[in-house]
Each structure stands twice: as structure tokens, then as C-alpha cells.
Amino acid sequence: LTSESGLLPTYDYVIVGAGVSGLTVANRLSENESLSILVIEAGEFDQDEDYILIPGLAGTGIGSKYDWNLTYVGNPDLGNRSVSIPLGKAVGGSSLLNRMTFDRGSRADYDRWKTLGNSGWGWTDLFPFFKKSENFTPPTSDIIDEWNVTYDQSVHGTTGNVQSSYAPWIWPSTKHFISAVTDLEVRIPLDGASGDALGGFFVSHNQDPVTATRSDARRAYWDPASGRPNLQLVTGRKVTKLLNRQTARGVQITGVEFAPSPYAQRSIVHARKEVILAAGAIHSPQLLQLSGIGDPALLARHNISTVSNVPGVGRNFQDHLYVPVVFSFDFPLTATNLTTNSTFAAESLALYHTDQTGPYADATGDFLAFLPTANFTSQTSAIQQLAQSQHTTLYLDPDTPATLARGYASQHELLTTGLAAENEAQLEIIWSDGTFILGLQHPFSRGSVRLASSDPFTPPLADPAYLRNPVDVAILVEAIKYARSLAQTPSLAAFNPVELVPGGNVTSDSDLEAYIRGAADSLFHPSGTCSVGRVELGGVVDTDFRVHGVSGLRVVDASVFPLLPATHIQSSVYAVAEKAAVAILSS
Numbered sequence: 216l217t218s219e220s221g222l223l224p225t226y227d228y229v230i231v232g233a234g235v236s237g238l239t240v241a242n243r244l245s246e247n248e249s250l251s252i253l254v255i256e257a258g259e260f261d262q263d264e265d266y267i268l269i270p271g272l273a274g275t276g277i278g279s280k281y282d283w284n285l286t287y288v289g290n291p292d293l294g295n296r297s298v299s300i301p302l303g304k305a306v307g308g309s310s311l312l313n314r315m316t317f318d319r320g321s322r323a324d325y326d327r328w329k330t331l332g333n334s335g336w337g338w339t340d341l342f343p344f345f346k347k348s349e350n351f352t353p354p355t356s357d358i359i360d361e362w363n364v365t366y367d368q369s370v371h372g373t374t375g376n377v378q379s380s381y382a383p384w385i386w387p388s389t390k391h392f393i394s395a396v397t398d399l400e401v402r403i404p405l406d407g408a409s410g411d412a413l414g415g416f417f418v419s420h421n422q423d424p425v426t427a428t429r430s431d432a433r434r435a436y437w438d439p440a441s442g443r444p445n446l447q448l449v450t451g452r453k454v455t456k457l458l459n460r461q462t463a464r465g466v467q468i469t470g471v472e473f474a475p476s477p478y479a480q481r482s483i484v485h486a487r488k489e490v491i492l493a494a495g496a497i498h499s500p501q502l503l504q505l506s507g508i509g510d511p512a513l514l515a516r517h518n519i520s521t522v523s524n525v526p527g528v529g530r531n532f533q534d535h536l537y538v539p540v541v542f543s544f545d546f547p548l549t550a551t552n553l554t555t556n557s558t559f560a561a562e563s564l565a566l567y568h569t570d571q572t573g574p575y576a577d578a579t580g581d582f583l584a585f586l587p588t589a590n591f592t593s594q595t596s597a598i599q600q601l602a603q604s605q606h607t608t609l610y611l612d613p614d615t616p617a618t619l620a621r622g623y624a625s626q627h628e629l630l631t632t633g634l635a636a637e638n639e640a641q642l643e644i645i646w647s648d649g650t651f652i653l654g655l656q657h658p659f660s661r662g663s664v665r666l667a668s669s670d671p672f673t674p675p676l677a678d679p680a681y682l683r684n685p686v687d688v689a690i691l692v693e694a695i696k697y698a699r700s701l702a703q704t705p706s707l708a709a710f711n712p713v714e715l716v717p718g719g720n721v722t723s724d725s726d727l728e729a730y731i732r733g734a735a736d737s738l739f740h741p742s743g744t745c746s747v748g749r750v751e752l753g754g755v756v757d758t759d760f761r762v763h764g765v766s767g768l769r770v771v772d773a774s775v776f777p778l779l780p781a782t783h784i785q786s787s788v789y790a791v792a793e794k795a796a797v798a799i800l801s802s
């Protein structure tokens with residue numbers, strides 16, 4: 216629907232946001248014909264644009280009309296730079312903009328969620344849901360022969376919604392990166408999706424193996440369910456507030472208010488059973504705060520009366536960030552050829568359209584490395600000592616509520632242990648034809664999402680607090696040195712590496728730190744802002760995704776992650792949303 220006219224006054228469930236989590240839950244709930252479901256999405260349907268569908272163009276939808284085009288607040292730890300926040304605003308959410316890697320973190324990453332007190336949230340608990348969302352196709356025999364890709368069929372799902380397959384064509388310089396990590400004795404697990412995502416390995420993409428097109432949340436979860444009479448979706452409507460009523464048993468969320476634009480009249484729709492927030496890690500906490508659910512001190516600043524005192528709303532904000540180290544190598548063929556050689560580009564596009572292969576069939580990021588600290592530096596104990604010596608509140612916002620500070624202390628302990636653990640990756644390396652993209656996997660820094668205004672159309676103040684905690688910087692300093700040693704392995708030295716960025720003259724730790732603070736950027740995984748956990752520890756939802764202190768309201772998106780796993784997070788968001796659907800249906 217594109218207008219209110221076809222809407223019912225009341226549905227069983229109203230889902231806010233048609234992204235990865237929202238469409239997963241919408242699909243599963245609407246399998247039950249006796250339930251009625253409405254999804255409200257601020258963005259529109261894509262129109263099968265090439266930049267959405269073609270893997271080789273993945274990422275170029277950033278900045279398009281399907282992006283919210285927001286910016287994080289200026290960050291003093293990045294020299295006051297404001298980093299942009301690519302974020303999907305469309306049916307499919309950020310899965311339309313994303314780079315299509317469809318990997319999972321390591322067992323220990325999810326087991327820590329459980330250790331924090333969240334029963335049912337460990338690797339073994341989530342594993343069936345990873346499988347449930349996936350429709351896996353093994354690599355072709357050509358790809359196996361050429362690239363030695365290994366995989367374990369038993370850890371993948373084959374009847375799920377998201378097409379998960381390997382690129383049918385891979386940029387040739389990837390081979391030299393694989394040789395380089397092998398030169399440095401990085402291990403190669405059988406299949407990173409098994410819970411053993413440590414070392415270097417090929418990953419699948421959310422890519423249809425037949426058409427070589429993006430398999431996003433719209434195509435995977437919405438399109439197959441779109442004909443169901445009990446499921447409706449209205450686009451171009453922003454939910455502006457949650458409605459509530461006081462009952463004998465406390466506050467119940469009863470529906471939502473929404474509008475197409477700031478000055479348009481607000482409409483209302485009621486939820487007989489529940490409202491389900493799936494608006495993502497920036498907008499779900501904003502909506503809770505607008506509706507009086509959050510830290511009373513923050514709400515009072517905007518003249519919003521407190522409906523439920525849940526100080527964790529918008530706190531615990533985490534994102535993966537990266538710095539690049541750029542070399543030029545004498546490789547005969549790189550992705551740059553697509554922009555510098557129009558004949559090559561035209562032939563590649565023709566090959567893609569006729570045979571669904573070639574450079575445009577490759578979203579890149581085919582072989583990723585996820586490394587525990589000891590794999591890339593000899594400074595493990597020094598970094599761990601730095602973490603151990605910190606008072607855990609030192610780098611938190613000064614107004615962090617006591618409950619959050621307690622919860623963070625438990626996280627800090629786990630993160631500190633993890634620095635020396637062999638089963639947790641601290642660094643991701645993505646290879647891009649000579650550029651090493653170095654991603655920090657378990658940030659110690661914590662930021663926040665706070666209302667800038669009580670006007671729902673004013674974006675919130677979002678601050679991932681990148682690099683506030685010096686442990687995060689220390690890891691990246693060592694990561695840059697490691698990238699340099701990769702470039703000097705026999706496998707890569709043969710191609711005459713010349714370091715362009717930060718440049719061979721940037722060597723001292725303090726100069727590297729200055730480079731890192733000037734160059735760090737988002738790896739697009741905002742999360743943690745409505746974290747699962749007990750309210751006394753800063754949690755916002757319980758282990759069944761119910762928001763503390765009210766009834767009739769759940770959050771099911773990336774904001775419920777208590778800690779980031781070392782991976783690109785969409786397959787984890789799908790898995791968690793599959794788990795949420797079961798929790799909702801069984802309650």
C-alpha cells in the first residue's frame with residue numbers, strides 16, 4: 216500500500232520497519248493465517264536498479280534515495296570528523312545497500328551473549344536459526360578447482376529464504392592475498408560458517424546462484440509472502456510514536472502513530488497483540504525515546520514524560536570501524552580496470568548479462584581473514600594490560616546510568632579476556648586489490664543514540680564513540696604493522712608493493728595513531744542500542760525480545776545485540792529475527 220486508505224484500524228501485530236529483521240518476522244508471523252500483520256516502512260520499493268541487483272555494483276546504492284543519508288555527530292576522537300551513516304530506507308532496509316558478505320561470527324562471540332546472562336542466546340541456540348534463514352548453494356566445481364574453496368554442507372541451511380552462494384568469478388589478485396596470509400601461517404578453517412570463523416576463509420554472499428543477483432530481505436522474505444491476505448505493507452510512512460494505555464497490570468503498547476512527512480496529518484493504527492520494532496539500531500531507540508521509554512533525564516530534556524524508565528535505551532552503541540592501508544602492486548588486472556578501461560567494462564557487463572559471471576557477478580570480499588590478537592601482533596599482553604589497567608567507567612559517557620555502567624563492567628571483563636583468547640577474532644582483514652581494510656571487531660568504546668529533538672522527523676544524535684577507548688586504537692596500530700608484513704611476504708613482494716596510505720614514512724605508534732584517528736570510518740554495523748539483558752545491567756529487552764517495563768512491545772533488530780560478533784552482521788540479524796519470530800509465536 217502507498218496510502219492509508221486500504222488499512223484496517225487494527226491488526227494483531229504492527230511491525231515498524233521493513234528491513235532485514237522486520238521482513239523476517241513479518242514473513243514468519245504471516246505463515247499463521249489466523250494472524251493479521253501490518254508492516255510500516257519509511258522508504259519505498261526499489262525498482263530493480265542495477266546498483267541494487269548487480270553484485271559488482273554492491274555498495275554503490277550508498278547515498279541513493281534508498282539511503283537515509285544521515286551523519287554521526289562530530290567525534291573529538293576522530294579530530295571532530297563527522298562520519299556518514301549509510302542506512303537502508305526501503306523495503307529490504309540496509310540489505311539493499313550492503314556489500315553482500317553472508318558470513319557468521321565464531322562460536323565464542325555468541326556464547327558471550329549467553330555468558331552476559333541471556334539464556335538461549337549462545338551459538339548452539341542460534342545455530343538452527345542461522346540455518347533456517349539460509350538457502351545454501353555450494354561453490355561450482357570450477358570455483359573449487361581454481362580456488363580450493365572448502366565448505367561443510369552440514370552447517371548450512373538449504374531450505375531457507377536467503378540465497379547464499381559463492382561468487383562465480385573472483386578478482387585474480389585475491390589469490391596473492393591468500394598466498395600472503397598462508398605465508399604468515401594463518402590457518403584456513405574448513406568453513407567459517409561452522410562457528411569456527413578464525414583464520415582466512417571464503418565466504419558466501421547473499422546472492423542468487425542462477426541469476427547472480429542480490430538476494431536481499433525484500434526478495435528473500437517479502438516477495439514470497441506478499442500475496443498473503445493476512446499481511447499488509449505500507450511504504451513511505453514513518454512511525455512517529457508508540458501509543459499506550461494504562462492497564463491494571465501496567466503500561467501496554469496499543470499501536471502506533473505514523474505520517475508520510477513532517478507536516479502531514481498523523482494516522483493511527485492499533486495492535487491487538489503487539490507492536491514489533493524493527494527500525495534498526497539508530498531508529499528503534501529514537502522511537503522508544505519519542506514514546507517515553509528510556510532514561511527519564513534524557514526524556515525530560517525534551518519535555519517527554521516517562522512511560523517506562525529503561526535507561527539502556529540508546530546506550531551501549533557499537534559499530535565496527537576500519538582503517539585502510541593502501542598499496543600499489545603490479546597486478547595485471549584489478550577492479551580499477553572497470554573504471555579505466557571502457558572496453559573491459561563493456562565486455563564484463565555483456566558477460567554478466569549473457570552468462571551471469573565475470574567481474575560484475577562478484578560483490579568482492581570473497582576471502583576474509585578474522586584474526587585473534589596473537590595472530591597479528593606480539594603485543595597481546597601489553598594490549599591486555601592496557602585494558603586491565605582501565606577503570607571500566609573511564610571512557611563511558613559521563614552521564615552513563617549506574618545500571619549501564621554495571622553491565623559494561625561485565626562486558627569489559629569479557630572483552631579483556633578475549634584479547635588473549637585464541638577463539639575470538641579481534642581483527643578482520645578485507646582485501647581489495649592492494650588495499651587492506653582493517654576492521655576492529657570487538658570495540659571497547661561505547662556510544663549512544665539520543666533524541667536531538669522531540670520532532671520525530673529530526674534525526675537523533677548518533678555517536679558510536681569510535682576510538683574513544685585507547686584499546687581500540689592499540690589494536691589498529693598493530694593491525695597496520697601486520698598489513699605491512701603481509702605486503703612484504705614473498706607472495707606479495709613479487710608484485711613490487713609501494714605503500715601509498717598511510718605511507719612508509721608513518722611508522723611511530725603516535726604517527727600511526729594520528730593516521731588512524733584521521734582515517735577511521737564505519738564498517739556499517741550499528742548495533743547494541745536496545746540490548747538484550749536485565750534492566751539492572753542496562754538491558755532494554757528480555758531474552759524473548761520484550762521491552763522492559765511495558766507489555767505489547769518487542770524489539771527484534773540489530774539493536775538487541777549486546778556485543779558485536781566478529782563478522783559482517785546481516786546473517787546474525789536474520790538468525791536473531793528468526794528466533795524472535797518463534798518467541799512471538801509461542802507466547
Ligand SMILES: Cc1cc2nc3c(=O)[nH]c(=O)nc-3n(C[C@H](O)[C@H](O)[C@H](O)COP(=O)(O)OP(=O)(O)OC[C@H]3O[C@@H](n4cnc5c(N)ncnc54)[C@H](O)[C@@H]3O)c2cc1C
Pocket residue numbers: 231232233234235236237255256257258274277301302303304305306307308309310312313314315316317318452453454455493494495496498499502738739740741772773774783784785786788
Ligand atoms: C552500506 C552497508 C553495507 C553493509 N554490508 C554488509 C555486508 O556486506 N554483510 C553483512 O552481513 N552486513 C552488511 N551490512 C549490515 C546489514 O545490512 C545490517 O546489519 C542489517 O540490514 C540490519 O538489519 P535491521 O533489521 O536491524 O535494520 P535495517 O535492515 O536497516 O532495516 C530497518 C528498516 O526500518 C525502516 N525504518 C526506520 N525507522 C523507521 C520508522 N520510524 N518508521 C518506519 N520505518 C522505519 C528503515 O527505513 C529500514 O528499512 C551493511 C550495511 C550497510 C548500510
